[in-house]
Amino acid sequence: MGNNQDSSIIDLRNLHKCYWVGTMPFPALHGLNLEIAAGEFAVVAGRSGSGKSTLLNIVGALESADSGSVEVLGQDILGMNSDQRTQFRLRNIGFVFQAYNLVRVFTARENVAYVCQLQGKSRKESMEIANHWLHEVEIGHLGYRRPDQLSGGQQQRVAVARALASNPKLILADEPTANLDSTTGRRLIRLMHELNHRFGTTFLISSHDPDVKQAAGRLIKLADGQIVDSWDEVPEPPQSLSSSCPSSHLPLGERVRNYIKLKRQSRGGKRRGGNQRRS
Amino acid sequence: MNQSTSTVINTILTVALRNLLAHRRRTFLTIGAIAVGLASLIFLWGFNEGLHRNMLGNFQDAIIGSIQIHHQGFFQHPELSKAIANPQKVVAALRQADVSRYSMRLESFGLAASDITTQGVMLIGMDPLREGEVTQLGKRIGIGRFLAPEDEYTIILGATTANNLQVKLGDEVVIIGYDRFGAMLAESFTLIGIITSGEMGLDKGMAITTLATLQQMVDMPDRVTTVVIGSDESRVPALTAELEAALQGERLEVMPWYAMFPVMKEWVSLHNGFLYLFLGVVLFIVLAGELNTLLISMLERTREFGVLMAIGTTGYQIAAILLVEAVVIGIVGIVSGILLGYVIVLFTGKYGIDLSILLGSTSRFYVDPLIHPHLKLDHLGITSGVILVASIFAGLYPAWRASKLQPVEAIRNG
Ligand SMILES: Nc1ncnc2c1ncn2[C@@H]1O[C@H](COP(=O)(O)OP(=O)(O)O)[C@@H](O)[C@H]1O
Ligand SMILES: [Mg+2]
Numbered sequence: 001m002g003n004n005q006d007s008s009i010i011d012l013r014n015l016h017k018c019y020w021v022g023t024m025p026f027p028a029l030h031g032l033n034l035e036i037a038a039g040e041f042a043v044v045a046g047r048s049g050s051g052k053s054t055l056l057n058i059v060g061a062l063e064s065a066d067s068g069s070v071e072v073l074g075q076d077i078l079g080m081n082s083d084q085r086t087q088f089r090l091r092n093i094g095f096v097f098q099a100y101n102l103v104r105v106f107t108a109r110e111n112v113a114y115v116c117q118l119q120g121k122s123r124k125e126s127m128e129i130a131n132h133w134l135h136e137v138e139i140g141h142l143g144y145r146r147p148d149q150l151s152g153g154q155q156q157r158v159a160v161a162r163a164l165a166s167n168p169k170l171i172l173a174d175e176p177t178a179n180l181d182s183t184t185g186r187r188l189i190r191l192m193h194e195l196n197h198r199f200g201t202t203f204l205i206s207s208h209d210p211d212v213k214q215a216a217g218r219l220i221k222l223a224d225g226q227i228v229d230s231w232d233e234v235p236e237p238p239q240s241l242s243s244s245c246p247s248s249h250l251p252l253g254e255r256v257r258n259y260i261k262l263k264r265q266s267r268g269g270k271r272r273g274g275n276q277r278r279s
Numbered sequence: 280m281n282q283s284t285s286t287v288i289n290t291i292l293t294v295a296l297r298n299l300l301a302h303r304r305r306t307f308l309t310i311g312a313i314a315v316g317l318a319s320l321i322f323l324w325g326f327n328e329g330l331h332r333n334m335l336g337n338f339q340d341a342i343i344g345s346i347q348i349h350h351q352g353f354f355q356h357p358e359l360s361k362a363i364a365n366p367q368k369v370v371a372a373l374r375q376a377d378v379s380r381y382s383m384r385l386e387s388f389g390l391a392a393s394d395i396t397t398q399g400v401m402l403i404g405m406d407p408l409r410e411g412e413v414t415q416l417g418k419r420i421g422i423g424r425f426l427a428p429e430d431e432y433t434i435i436l437g438a439t440t441a442n443n444l445q446v447k448l449g450d451e452v453v454i455i456g457y458d459r460f461g462a463m464l465a466e467s468f469t470l471i472g473i474i475t476s477g478e479m480g481l482d483k484g485m486a487i488t489t490l491a492t493l494q495q496m497v498d499m500p501d502r503v504t505t506v507v508i509g510s511d512e513s514r515v516p517a518l519t520a521e522l523e524a525a526l527q528g529e530r531l532e533v534m535p536w537y538a539m540f541p542v543m544k545e546w547v548s549l550h551n552g553f554l555y556l557f558l559g560v561v562l563f564i565v566l567a568g569e570l571n572t573l574l575i576s577m578l579e580r581t582r583e584f585g586v587l588m589a590i591g592t593t594g595y596q597i598a599a600i601l602l603v604e605a606v607v608i609g610i611v612g613i614v615s616g617i618l619l620g621y622v623i624v625l626f627t628g629k630y631g632i633d634l635s636i637l638l639g640s641t642s643r644f645y646v647d648p649l650i651h652p653h654l655k656l657d658h659l660g661i662t663s664g665v666i667l668v669a670s671i672f673a674g675l676y677p678a679w680r681a682s683k684l685q686p687v688e689a690i691r692n693g
Contacts (some may be wrong), residue, residue: 062589062687083593090591097690101586105297117290118282118591162590 008071009170009202010036010059015068015118017054018245023258025245029225032068036218038169041196044206045213046222049124052206053174055222059204060093060172061085062064066245090118094163094201096173101159102147108134108158109143122190133161137191160192164201173205177212187203189215213264282334291596295603306608307584309572313670316561320662321620325628325652331547333647335512338543339536340415341481343505344382345515347539348522351505351530354539359387359459362502363531369506370527372525376518380509382409382501385493385502389456391436391448391486393401393444400440400486402456404493411507416487421475423448426489433492434468438475439483446470448656454486466496516637558662562669565612569673577677585686594682601681605674612670613663621654628652 015032018025028051036042041080044052057063058070061077070077073092080088089095102111109130116126134140137157139150147155156176163171173192177185189205189212196203196217205212213219221228226235250258299306337461339345347354348369350361363369366383373381387406390397407426411417417425426433434452436444446452448470455465468488474481494500510518519535526533537544584597628651635648 057687060589086588086591086593089589095586095589097586097589100582103294103583103587105294105301110293114587115590117286118596120286122286123289126286166591247495 007038008035009038009040009073010034010204011069011071012059013069015055015058015070016066016244017051017058017063018066020245020250020254023250024246025247025250027225027244029058029065030244032225032227034220034227036202038202039196039200039201040218041193041215042205042220043212043216043218044204044220044222045208045216046206046209050222052208052222053227054225055206056172056174056206059170061088061097090115091167092168092170094166094168094171096156096159096163096171096176098175098181099152099155101162102155104147107144107146108139108150108154108161111147111158112162112165115162119166129165130161133165134158136164136195137161151184152180153188156180156188157191160188160195164195164199168201170202170204173203175207175209176205177207177209182209182211185209186211186215190211193217287596291599292603293406294389295600295607298563298580298600299604299607302576305572305576309569309608310612310615312568313609313666314616315656316565317613317662317666318620318623320558320561321617321654321659322623322627322652323554323557324658324662325620325624325654327550327633328655328658329628329632329650329652331550332512332653333650335536335543335547337415337647338401338540339509341419341476342414342416342485342537343539344413345510346508346519346522346533346535348506348508348526348533349504351532354532354534357386357388357499357504359385359457359499359504362459362499362504363506365529366503366506368529369526369531372522373506373508375525376521378508378518380412382413382507383404383490383503383534384505384506384507385490385497385499387456387493387497389454389486390454391440391444392455393446393450395445396443397455398440398443400454400455400484402493403485403487404490404592405487406490413507416474416481419476419481423470423472425472426487428489430489431492432466432468433488434470435472435474435485435487436470437482437485438473440485441470441473447481452486453619454488454496456497459499464496471673504647513525523653527588558665562665565666566669566673569605569608569670570676572608573601573674573677574680577601577681580693581684581689584681584684585689585693588684589690594684597684598678598682601678602671602674605671607608607677609667609673613667616666617659617663618630624652624654628654 012032012034013027017029018027020026032055044055046052054063058065058077059072061072061080066079075088077085077088102108103114106114109127112130112133113123113126116129117123121129131140131143134143138162139154139157142150142154147158150158159176161172176192177188180188192203192205193215195201207213221231223231223233224235228235247255247258348363350363353361362385376558387402389400389402391400405426407430410426420436423435426435432452436446436452441447444452450470452468452470453465454468455463455543474485475481485684494502508518515535519533523533560658568622588594588597631651632650633649
């Protein structure tokens with residue numbers, strides 16, 4: 001798998017990502033390599049904080065990375081500007097988030113039709129597509145309901161229908177079952193798996209739910225921002241924080257602030273040194 | 280592309296309108312605030328306009344008319360030697376301009392004397408038949424009557440003057456004046472009327488007789504110093520210019536009321552200035568109220584906007600949703616404000632607003648206690664336009680903030 005360039009839908013090489021809170025670095029991904037072929041049903045598993053969301057957000061062109069290369073559907077995501085990313089997401093990727101995915105003032109059908117309309121399809125055609133996908137996720141009879149008239153599981157099904165309605169190659173689902181009870185969650189995962197089989201759409205799902213892991217066609221184990229082969233394996237820690245989060249990746253504003261602070265400290269230090277009162 | 284653009288626009292409109300309807304109470308409170316603010320402004324403009332019309336009308340009706348024509352310099356230094364050289368030319372110009380409401384006067388200074396004392400007075404000879412065309416002085420004679428055409432050496436005094444002289448109807452009043460060469464003249468008049476207008480300018484220092492009598496007294500038959508013209512307020516500037524052009528080279532001055540009494544005009548401008556100040560205050564309230572509503576609406580949808588952006592909605596489209604909401608709130612608020620304000624002005628304009636409780640009878644000056652509000656279109660246009668712009672501005676900041684949202688952060692923190 002993965003050798004055939006055409007069938008590889010995600011290709012991540014040596015991916016690094018740090019978050020900065022002020023000048024404090026929070027490493028999220030270190031040197032991640034991952035290839036996912038078209039049609040896979042892949043689950044990224046790992047504890048909270050292991051970097052699952054970060055990974056999915058970078059693949060989904062929602063976030064940038066510090067270094068490495070990200071190719072999705074053969075396109076270099078990191079080189080895109082914000083408008084290109086928006087268009088890329090609209091055309092190629094379906095999203096399912098953890099909860100509250102839907103527009104409150106739209107019915108289920110309108111929520112699904114929304115992406116088709118954004119893509120420029122007429123309202124009528126969009127509504128037909130929405131009806132179709134709502135049937136596929138087995139809630140065709142609830143299309144007229146608003147999100148607040150649907151259960152959590154039903155809402156997630158609407159989100160899945162919406163993700164499929166734009167006819168994407170890839171669907172990213174970040175902990176789609178986290179807000180559901182286990183039975184409902186299991187059913188949702190089974191449904192997604194089925195859809196993956198029938199339509200060949202690639203799924204990349206993040207979860208720390210054992211049921212989800214069980215259903216995985218391929219399980220990607222993530223620990224401390226690195227992919228491990230088994231949970232027993234302790235990932236090699238990066239040599240140092242400064243090597244995994246070089247301050248050259250610090251946002252410009254912070255770098256300037258940092259510089260000014262250091263300057264002031266050194267100046268203030270000298271002055272304090274001059275008229276020391278402690279004896 | 281065109282078809283798809285319109286689909287996208289429709290979708291955005293739908294999101295915006297649905298959201299406004301989903302939060303009916305908040306939406307209608309905001310719209311209501313705009314409507315009430317605008318309606319009260321419209322009413323105030325109407326009231327102001329009614330007050331000004333009333334006041335300016337009464338001011339002109341009292342004695343000065345809308346426009347006066349004199350010999351050059353007469354208004355500053357009234358002297359009989361500055362009589363109008365050729366009144367026929369003036370009459371011809373008035374006919375040409377289609378003016379029928381005019382009257383001739385001879386005006387001079389003099390002293391009114393009784394057995395008790397003397398008082399300086401403005402001596403006016405009026406045409407008893409034509410004066411009613413330009414002023415309502417005849418209606419302000421509280422005691423006695425106005426001049427009649429056949430009167431000879433009858434006189435009307437202001438209440439204060441009559442009081443000071445301690446004369447009553449039928450009494451003899453001696454008027455001492457000067458002819459155009461400065462020679463002193465004195466004649467005896469019979470008091471037939473007293474002006475009780477409550478206005479200082481009229482009640483004090485006026486002595487009015489017939490034009491023919493005064494012409495005879497100062498030995499200036501057929502001569503006049505003043506032509507008083509009555510005109511629609513809106514025509515005054517144009518008519519002034521027209522008459523000036525027609526009478527060029529005649530050594531005459533054509534003076535509209537506001538050239539003779541600029542204070543009155545300034546007073547009107549001052550009033551309007553206050554209303555613009557009030558417009559500013561209402562604008563601020565509208566802006567703050569709507570900004571607050573839209574900001575709350577934006578903040579509570581942060582997560583939703585984040586999801587919409589993640590699935591392919593652009594920042595501009597998100598901004599458009601909020602701007603549409605701002606514009607709809609603004610337009611609905613303005614239309615209902617105009618309707619409400621218009622109905623109030625129409626209603627109060629028909630029945631009038633009685634201010635007699637507020638205005639003591641002596642402090643009314645030129646104001647009737649019954650004000651009939653009247654709406655001018657330019658005031659309506661300016662006010663509505665400014666509030667529309669303000670309501671759009673109120674949407675700009677929330678729209679800008681929403682368009683800058685980062686989907687990941689919005690979904691995490693929303
Ligand atoms: N916006 C952020 N600011 C700072 N640190 C962050 C931010 N987002 C994620 N992180 C950190 O990055 C690491 C990975 O986070 P995340 O990708 O959300 O993990 P997961 O989804 O597996 O729980 C965590 O240590 C987390 O604290
Ligand atoms: Mg996560």
